[in-house]
Amino acid sequence: MVSSLPPAAVDPASEGPAFSPLYQQIKTLITRSLQAGEWRPGEMIPSETELAARYKVSQGTVRKAIDALADENLVMRRQGKGTFVATHTEQKIQFRFLRLMADDGDTGNVTRRVIDCRRLRAPADVGRALELKTGDGVVQVRRVMLFRSVPVVLDDIWLPGHLFKGLTAERLSEYRGPMYGLFETEFGVRMIRAEEQLRAVAADPAAAELLNVKAGAPLLSVERLSRTYDDKPVELRRGLYNTEAHYYRNELS
């Protein structure tokens, strides 16, 4: 009756994975290389056969690992060409993080205007969200996004100071394109995923003036916490969206 049970030496009721498939381990290794910058954003990573040889596994196992990375938008596959490190400087990746659409469907020119950029000690709630130690410095940016020259979004952004040493209002203003592109190329910080909390709020006087609405007008508040590869938070953002002629689009499936 009593059979030998060598693999179950630990408490079987305890939590824990106790088994990690090979392709998961390969995925972790590739993610580490991405994080370490072995391949830069936009660059091609080694072919599946190369990686299979490097890790001493079959091509199919590497394939499954890369499939998972592609699902998470860490890399992009292009048949016939190769697999490429995802980059925020690509046009087609824009609406992954900015879900605002114009009522008429027009995706006309987007411009950004920096209102303020300063360094300060992290306020308590910001420090908590960014998992900083009390007293750590942050960079605070306030900026407006304009669609066809009309202000629609007012963003307050907090960034860990130690990751964004040379960031100034000038650097931000000079840069054309999405802010995450600047973060990626200039500071090596890549936003991978984020959680957003949406609410309807009344415009305070300052926001009302910047967005050209009446004080008390309803605005969509979007609080976003962005994370990088290892799930460490690297940005807290509070946006106020004027949704009179735009809407936040979401797909449920």
Added chain:
Amino acid sequence: MVSSLPPAAVDPASEGPAFSPLYQQIKTLITRSLQAGEWRPGEMIPSETELAARYKVSQGTVRKAIDALADENLVMRRQGKGTFVATHTEQKIQFRFLRLMADDGDTGNVTRRVIDCRRLRAPADVGRALELKTGDGVVQVRRVMLFRSVPVVLDDIWLPGHLFKGLTAERLSEYRGPMYGLFETEFGVRMIRAEEQLRAVAADPAAAELLNVKAGAPLLSVERLSRTYDDKPVELRRGLYNTEAHYYRNELS
């Protein structure tokens, strides 16, 4: 120089798939069976080996088809048990369509109160969204959702009349659990995916009274168009969310 080109008999510059992998075709066949009700929600579908035999393909090809269906939440895989048709009557599937969270994380009791349920000709905008012919009938439902007995969501719902013949306020009130569960078990209509448009709006007097807020208070407006298997729209819903103590949660990746 001139080689034979039998497979490219059509204009090569024209759009079109011109190639559909086997697993895609299998996926389509399985989806048809789901739509036809060959397996009911919650039931187990045939095993991978059975389906492979039925369709005369390898088990790996069936596997890839089912993987895609699982990604789209049409079926749920459970190792050691089988693959099951997704159902809205499961507790863990709730927050896929209701993204509202309480600030304190409490997911306490949710109750629903039907305010009104009537049949009428589809208003122009509703008919257009639901892709109905002018003059077609719709069922309109107005209801409130309460979290811990506090009204938080006011929903106006429009449904194609011909799909919901016996639907009355009584049927709605009697049913415990999410409305989509009732639609699925009583009317055979299954919501598969949806698009939502979010805005901040000011509460009108009627909504303000039902949600127990002041007129003009900011509310989150959520307009949802739900679709079934063949992407045909089957529900239009306009929700007003009081986000004073709740927020709409979204994940970006």
Added chain:
DNA sequence: GAGTGGTCTAGACCACTGA
């Protein structure tokens, strides 16, 4: 122990890209 989904392999071939 039988049945299910999950992993891993090795190999063949197809579709796409670009030189």
Added chain:
DNA sequence: CAGTGGTCTAGACCACTCG
């Protein structure tokens, strides 16, 4: 044309569930 990712197969074995 060579090189890439994409598909398909067949078979072996593993992990999980349940009677």
